Amino acid sequence: MTTTDMVGLAAASLLRFATAGSVDDGKSTLVGRLLHDSKSVLADQLDAVERASRHRGAAAPDLALLTDGLRAEREQGITIDVAHRYFATPRRRFILADTPGHVQYTRNMVTGASTAGLAVVLVDARNGVVEQTRRHAAVAALLRVPHVVLAVNKMDLVGYAESVFAAIAGEFTAYASRLGIGEVTAIPVSALAGDNVVVPSAHMDWYGGPTVLEHLESVPVGTDPTTSAARFPVQYVIRPQTPGHRDYRGYAGQIACGVFRVGDRVAVLPSGRTSTITAIDALGTSVDLAWAPQSVTLRLADDLDISRGDLITPTTSAPPTTRDIEATVCHLADRPLRTGDRVLLKHTTRTVKAIVKDLPSRLSLDDLTHTPHPTHLTANDIGRITLRTSEPLALDPYTNSRHTGSFLLIDPTDGTTLTAGMAGTSFAAPAAPVSTDGEWDF
Incomplete structure (x- = not known):
């Protein structure tokens, strides 16, 4: 198995994604439906939601309560803070960041989407693309989120009309293109009814694309690490003082990007001093190569003055200071x-x-x-x-x-x-x- 195959396999197993939408577009309900229908909700969590829903007089479980966990969120029916949820299907693991929709919480979306590989932007089919939709698309473009999904929600309230979906998708895609977003996947859904979230809709036979979950499970994630310049921020210098280990000097940290190999000629920034990687230790075992985001210890041929905060990088691709x-x-x-x-x-x-x-x-x-x-x-x-x-x-x-x-x-x-x-x-x-x-x- 090649380096690319190994790293690609590891990266493909995890997708970080963020959701965003204007107030009352049904974003928390969409997330709740996604968790519920993918069997990612524990029985006691579902029981708690059902009890809270009955207390509020709801006839059916309010799935938005699966993510709107703060008391203020439940009282006002809005999302205030970023809620992270972890779930998995047989095909992939997910880390979901459910971000607020209000303009005053734009900073929350920035933090939630900063590490996302995909952003789901929700739109109410009755209202179409609104000001906050454009804000969320601009933030996704600004943060260089690789993939964007447009979920046109509440299609049940517009009679599942294809023309409504097509108009919204066309307007959003044109705006996203202006922002530099190269590809948008538009999906018509009804989070409340469950249409096209996990299960294909029986009401929209005119739509032949994937459900939200199908797209999340199949969208390409990760990049070929051999195409990225390798970067290793030093977190800690390991210098044991125990007998038999006094000659050991290692630099521990997490590889930020790229691949490091034994024998690589590297530079230490900002000093600019150079050396050669003589060993890479991962989980107590010496390996010939390591890639992002592995946490490893690098050992160099020369005893250089290196401390926390220094950056180790190949001499051939060192960034300017x-x-x-x-x-x-x-x-x-x-x-x-x-x-x-x-x-x-x-x-x-x-x-x-x-x-x-x-x-x-x-x-x-x-x-x-x-x-x-x-x-x-x-x-x-x-x-x-x-x-x-x-x-x-x-x-x-x-x-x-x-x-x-x-x-x-x-x-x-x-x-x-x-x-x-x-x-x-x-x-x-x-x-x-x-x-x-x-x-x-x-």
């Missing part, structure tokens, strides 16, 4: 982000000091226009940013690697996560100078 970062960000905190703010920047396992040099623009997800040089970014805002760091960082463009092209901005006073960033955005205007002082003067 820089202290000036241009990126697109989504602001997550209630505290605004302003030009001149002093922050901590966390990239993989490395954390450095940084200053916000400029906010070139803020993006409106409604019409994809840019407001130049806003005074600040508030919670849920998406904008462009320039940063200056105290130490060099080895960032890949986010379009090349979602793992090593992303970062977080952190409040240095209390450790609050402020902003999620995606490196490599182009800027039309130069960054404005910022006055700095003291230990933050870079």
Whole structure:
């Protein structure tokens, strides 16, 4: 079995996907139906849902309660926080992130979809593509989610009309194309009745495509690791002091992307020092090669000064290091982000000091226009940013690697996560100078 075959087999067994939809489009019901009809709900969970549904006067179990677990969510009938559910079928394992639909919870969708390989965008067949639908599609495009599914829900309320579905699918696909989303799989469903969620619908014989679950089980996931530049952020240096192991020096961590082999010539960034991989230890066993996302220990031919936060990469594909970062960000905190703010920047396992040099623009997800040089970014805002760091960082463009092209901005006073960033955005205007002082003067 080749390297590609081994990694492809491992990747194909797990799909991370996120769901998003406007308020009252039936997203939580769709997720609940998917879990229920795929036999992924435990008996005690279903009993709890049935009791809660009867208490609220519902004639049938409210499957939305399988994911809307917070008391405030149940009282208001909305999704507020990201709910993660784990389930499996004979063909694949799944990690589902059910994200909120309200505009004020855009940051929740960003966090939920940031690691997703597929996004399910839900639309109410009666309302069609609305403002929030466009927001969710824009976020999916911004985060480079590889696959997008358009689930046109509540088809039972429009008489299962093919013309309604076709019009919505056409409008959404055209908008997604503008965003750079190459492929959209549109599926007509009724989450309440179970049409085309797990079981094919008897009411829509005009539709010959897969059900939602069939598509989730068959969509290609993962990439050929041999086509990605290998990246290994060092988490811990292993240097035993026990007799018989004093000569052991290993660098432990999780491979972010690509493949490492014994004999590879590698560079350690940001120092730029080079060496050769002499051994790879995985689960206590020496192996000849390892690939993302395995956690391993690398051993090198030379005793280099390597510590947590350094990045090991093949010399042939090492990214450039820089202290000036241009990126697109989504602001997550209630505290605004302003030009001149002093922050901590966390990239993989490395954390450095940084200053916000400029906010070139803020993006409106409604019409994809840019407001130049806003005074600040508030919670849920998406904008462009320039940063200056105290130490060099080895960032890949986010379009090349979602793992090593992303970062977080952190409040240095209390450790609050402020902003999620995606490196490599182009800027039309130069960054404005910022006055700095003291230990933050870079």
